[in-house]
Amino acid sequence: MKITVDTSSCSGHARCWAAAPGLFRLDDDGYALPLDAEVPDDLLQAARDGESACPERAITVE
Numbered sequence: 736m737k738i739t740v741d742t743s744s745c746s747g748h749a750r751c752w753a754a755a756p757g758l759f760r761l762d763d764d765g766y767a768l769p770l771d772a773e774v775p776d777d778l779l780q781a782a783r784d785g786e787s788a789c790p791e792r793a794i795t796v797e
Contacts, residue, residue, distance in 0.1 A: 736774040737797050738782055740767045744793035751785035751794055759785050767794065 738758075747765040758781050760768045767789075774782045774796070786794045 736776075736779055736782060738770040738774055738786075739795045739797065740769045741793040741795075742766065742769065744791045745789075746791055746793075748790060750788035750790065754784040754788040755781035758782055 745766045747761075749761055749765045749767075751759040751767050752761050755778070758770070758774070758778050760770070762768055779796075782796045786796045
């Protein structure tokens with residue numbers, strides 16, 4: 736699985752990070768950073784939780 740973050744759509748609510756702090760990273764202003772790795776199977780639900788938490792739908796889990 737892979738997480739894609741549309742950084743131009745992210746508004747910095749940090750809800751992805753709140754849902755899955757061990758998976759999502761934020762920049763100094765609270766905007767989600769792209770994940771440069773495959774999501775381990777045991778973190779798939781956390782990735783989906785972060786995707787669902789984003790009000791702008793800037794996160795896609797594929």
